[in-house]
Amino acid sequence: MIDRFQALFVDGFGYPDRDVAAALDRLLGCHEIDESFRFVLNRCCHILINRWQTNTQLQPAIPVLIDLLETAPASQTSGRSRSRSVRRLRQVTQSFLESEQHLALKRLARIIEARQSALPRNRSAAAVPLGSLINRYPYLYEHCLVTEDSDLQHQQCVRNMQVEAQHKFEVDLSHYVTYRVRQGRMHRQGKTDFADKLRVVPNPTLLTDQDLVSSLKQFARRRDHGQSYRDGAQRFLLTHSHGASFRQFKEDLFDYILADVDSSYSQRQFKSILQDHLLATANDSDGKPVDDFLRVRTCSNLFNLLVVDPSAGRQHYLFLDLINNLGPLQTTGLLLRILLICHKVKPFLERRFSLLFNHYETSSSETVAWLVNMFENINIALSLNFGSVDLSHAGAR
Secondary structure, eight states, rough: OHHHIIIIIIIOOOOHHHHHHHHHHHHHTSHHHHHHHHHHHHHHHHHHHHHTTTTTTTTHHHHHHHHTSSSOOOOOOOTTHHHHHHHHHHHHHHHHHHHHHHHHHEEEEEHHHHHHSSSOOOOTTSSGGGGGGGGGGGGHHHHHHHTTTHHHHHHHHHHHHHHHHHHHHHHHHHHHHHHHHHHHHHHHHTTTHHTTOOOOOOOOOSSOOOHHHHHHHOOOOOOOSOOOOOHHHHHHHHSSSOOBBBBHHHHHHHHHTTTTSSSHHHOOOOOOOHHHHHHHHHHHGGTSBBBBHHHHHHHHHHHHTTTTTTTTBBOOHHHHHHHEEEHHHHHEEEEEHHHHHHHGGGGHHHHHHHHHHHHHTSSSTHHHHHHHEEEEEEEEHHHHHHOOOOOTTOOOO
């Protein structure tokens, strides 16, 4: 099938079925082909990909197929009867390489290659482009792998990949936490020799061990070492369960957010920016009781302000300012506090991080280390607060 695909769509000649080649020639002669060919070629790719996805033995063929699109076509050795169609094919194929559909295919190939690799995860991200790390962040999958013309089968495949990748990360994280807890306990008991003989469980993130432990302690669902993020969100929601006005909700939300922000930063420009943004949100509904719609609208708009606004040229100056002043850990905590009072906006937050991923995809991960750090912390925060694996001991030393 790969050979046939190359003959039909890459080389433009040598396809064994003349009726199929003639059908492609007719398509290439259509006036609308410049706009529609990306959908045709993408669908043809997914006819094969969707079938191969269901068989683990065939999955390695998917990156081979996708890489084929960027290979140089073979020289035409047959007559010139189809030379015009071949030239046209190569023009529209070249345009496909610049499309959203092709970009999504390349991301899919990276994820499948990472899953197929028997090597341990590469924890040195300094020399690779950010895009090559997409397999590490399941919450980006749906927004980075699904395009406007994706069929239902592909969407389901992406969801399955997301669930599998998320579960694997949570299990790896749980094993790492258990290892660190056992190691720490043995050291405290003076059993250093036994601690040194434990089977080493690698850090499943790109954070240092120290930063990972800090992140786990920050976002773990523990009630015996102070209030958790979940506790704070539940207390906030309880105060707004009976008929509070939308205006009162926004004022209390303002206080709720600022309570977790360092005062030396919040008392500067951030405080007025946040207040003005909240008060301006759906202010024609200020006198109404707060409902689910208003809550979702308010929290999703907050992510526009705090992360990136897709309607304003994807600006993220405030996000950079938060990271520079509060650091990735506190910035992640700020976003988590909003997310925990309105779970329905989780896709909105994931979408905004996918926009940042798209924007910096070709940048060296070393250059955008601040964003990699955020991605890692978000992964941990989501796993601890929305995951299915019990990591209640994650705050332990």
